[in-house]
Amino acid sequence: MTTPWILGLTGGIGSGKSAVAELFIEQGVHLVDADHAARWVVEPGRPALARIVEHFGRGILQASGELDRAALRRLIFADTAQRRWLETLLHPLIGQEITAYLAKADSPYAILVSPLLVESGQQALTQRVLVVDAPEHLQLQRTMQRDQASAEQVEAIIKAQASREERLRHADDVLINDRDTQWLREEVARLHQFYLSLRGGQS
Missing domain, CATH: 1.10.720 (Transcription Termination Factor Rho, Rna-binding Domain; Chain A, Domain 1)
Incomplete structure (x- = not known):
């Protein structure tokens, strides 16, 4: 059996990377959370x-x-x-x-989910990087709702993480998560089919 290649999955707070990770698990992909x-x-x-x-x-x-x-x-x-x-x-x-x-x-490929994939050097364990991205106002809104946190607290966390530009610079694929769950499910299914066609994470 061939060794699965590793996809790094990352994104800023409130980008929806956990939701995306769950949808990949539904597709039968082996996933590890840092x-x-x-x-x-x-x-x-x-x-x-x-x-x-x-x-x-x-x-x-x-x-x-x-x-x-x-x-x-x-x-x-x-x-x-x-x-x-x-x-x-x-x-x-x-x-x-x-x-x-x-x-x-x-599974043919496995996923490493890490909010600090870029900052921690864990990217070195992966062959390809998928960044889940979302406009900052959505990140703020989602995180405030989820964590019952103030806008100031969430903004401080966003500033402490790698900047959006830095994350996107390391991305092979970008998933902009600014629509509904059904759209997201279809996007993940599409990406999954694409990833199954890759050898070692590269097209």
Whole structure:
């Protein structure tokens, strides 16, 4: 059996990449979510969690022994050196998790969904990149509704992510998600057929 090629799927907050990912799963495509991998590597009993506790102290654990993400976030966003230490520890482990899960794929191609595909260097694991894009007013509206967040909070997140121009510069394919769900389903089905025709992700 030939090894599946890897499609990177990314997009800014509120672009609808999760909806697109779900539609690809409906098409039978094997999919790995980088956010899930980031959570798996710090589960209780995993070496990464022990290293984090050793470094930051037990104050970053909940009573259940699980990582207190909010407490950790406060520590690392206040201190760039601490954030770098954490990224140096976790990025290779997250990469290993992603690679292991992608290796289990039995579809002709597999998808790596990552909001930080470009920024984190995870793009190196892929042969092709699909960017889900949406006008900024739609990103704002969707995220405010979903997260019950203020416009200021959402705008700050949009600014912290790679710029739209930066993401689009890395795109092989762009899906502008500014219409209804039925249209999106048809677009994903069309892209899926196109991807099935590719060898190693290239036409």
